[in-house]
Amino acid sequence: MELKSLSAVQNYTSAKPATSPVEGEGGPAAMLKGIAGDFASTLAKSEQVAQSTMMGNADPHALVQALAQTELAVETAVSVRNKVVEAYQEILRMPV
Numbered sequence: 560m561e562l563k564s565l566s567a568v569q570n571y572t573s574a575k576p577a578t579s580p581v582e583g584e585g586g587p588a589a590m591l592k593g594i595a596g597d598f599a600s601t602l603a604k605s606e607q608v609a610q611s612t613m614m615g616n617a618d619p620h621a622l623v624q625a626l627a628q629t630e631l632a633v634e635t636a637v638s639v640r641n642k643v644v645e646a647y648q649e650i651l652r653m654p655v
Contacts, residue, residue, distance in 0.1 A: 570628055598632055605629040 585592075608625040611617035 570624055598636060601628055601632045 605625040605628065608617055608621055612619060612622040
């Protein structure tokens with residue numbers, strides 16, 4: 560399981576290269592839009608590979624890799640969501 564997770568992380572990071580922020584690009588809203596677009600494209604790619612595999616046009620290994628990348632993307636999205644909810648709850652607890 561650990562080797563599979565490590566492989567999924569490596570594949571995901573190689574597929575999504577790190578970028579440095581450029582001033583004047585639109586700030587946090589543009590960054591969130593880009594992240595959401597990357598997430599959606601990862602899910603769409605995985606779905607496309609799954610359909611190709613069902614039709615016999617793709618390698619089963621590619622399907623496993625796509626599913627691992629999708630699993631990692633969903634786990635990351637859930638973790639980020641949980642942190643945002645925790646931060647919001649902390650703000651609500653602050654005295655005014």
